[in-house]
Amino acid sequence: MTTVKRDTYTPETLLSVAVQVFNERGYDGTSMEHLSKAAGISKSSIYHHVSGKEELLRRAVSRALDGLFAILDEEHARVGRSVDRLEHVVRRMVEVLIGDLPYVTLLLRVRGNTETERWALERRRDFDHRVAELLKAAAADGDVRGDVEVRLATRLVFGMINSIVEWYRPDARGASDREVADAVVRLVFAGLRRD
Amino acid sequence: MTTVKRDTYTPETLLSVAVQVFNERGYDGTSMEHLSKAAGISKSSIYHHVSGKEELLRRAVSRALDGLFAILDEEHARVGRSVDRLEHVVRRMVEVLIGDLPYVTLLLRVRGNTETERWALERRRDFDHRVAELLKAAAADGDVRGDVEVRLATRLVFGMINSIVEWYRPDARGASDREVADAVVRLVFAGLRRD
DNA sequence: AGAGTAACCGAACGATCGGTCGGGACAAGG
DNA sequence: CCTTGTCCCGACCGATCGTTCGGTTACTCT
Missing domain, CATH: 1.10.10.60 (Homeodomain-like)
Structure with a gap:
């Protein structure tokens, strides 16, 4: 063998x-x-x-970051109307986050105490910035509401998505990744109140 | 003196x-x-x-929890239509979170390694449950959309609110607590897409 | 002035930290 | 048979962990 x-x-x-x-x-x-x-x-x-404890951390956060950045290379994230590209990225973020749950969880909790952690924080900021520009473009197109600042909205949406690592457990008979992604997209774009 | x-x-x-x-x-x-x-x-x-390191942690998370639970005793959180009570609680959560920012930040990061941390996690769950029941009541009234599960929606909304501790800094010339609360309420109830 | 006490310090405690070292067990290849 | 390399171990390293202890300063009260 x-x-x-x-x-x-x-x-x-x-x-x-x-x-x-x-x-x-x-x-x-x-x-x-x-x-x-x-x-x-x-x-x-x-x-x-x-080589040690820190290599384990570096490997873990690298895997999480690679999964997230790969989203931006997907076709639906590159072509089309900005608001639709944004919706695709939001949905895929949820799916990647759930697919690589433990790795992304670890990534989202680094505080910056070591060089490895600071490098992870910097790459996270890069990713956030890329998505923020997508939202900005959608705002310029007039496809998202104008009474909430783009920077603020980006942070809140990221907060909602990233918080999934705090409660999602794959073994439970709970929602699937598709269901969670649907709910997030629905809440983010249409809100809680009945149409 | x-x-x-x-x-x-x-x-x-x-x-x-x-x-x-x-x-x-x-x-x-x-x-x-x-x-x-x-x-x-x-x-x-x-x-x-x-008495030691853990007492500092206990004092900090206690302060944060007291601030959050006090919201539920306010008049607007006790009387009126459920969806309006929910909106009040959401708004006040943002304000309390920003007002006691460092204490709530610490609370939201405890992992459960010590007895103190497990006690904090339990009280947090109690609070979350109280708010979830409010959302459930609003759903029963038909005031919130029915195509997203109540439990799931609660967690996502909490995620959005709690994520504020990750980026809000009072010294910056950024948004005030009122502005952030407005944005959160708007996003949660009406969504991102233009009306 | 003297007693009491709040606030603080340097030195040291046993325990645990991340990491190193020399070597044993075992399978593969000659 | 012997060598080589993988995988693993117990014992140990200096450093740092949270905490304790004996003692000094300085202020308050009588």
């Missing part, structure tokens, strides 16, 4: 364990001892696969 | 310094050494005013 399946750890499989613990206890609140207990191997064995 | 003004620390003034550092570095990422540097007194002197 080639590399079909492993019963030992790879950097990737170890990462999935680590990210889960990071999200439960917080990155700073997680010790290498916690990770070794959760992974079922000794603390020193972790260093056989990764 | 009685207790007009102090140049030494009280538990309250020390708390305001600690909360600021907690929010910059995260609670787990903040050491007592960090606090002593920020407060300008020695590490051991902190223990003259408070």
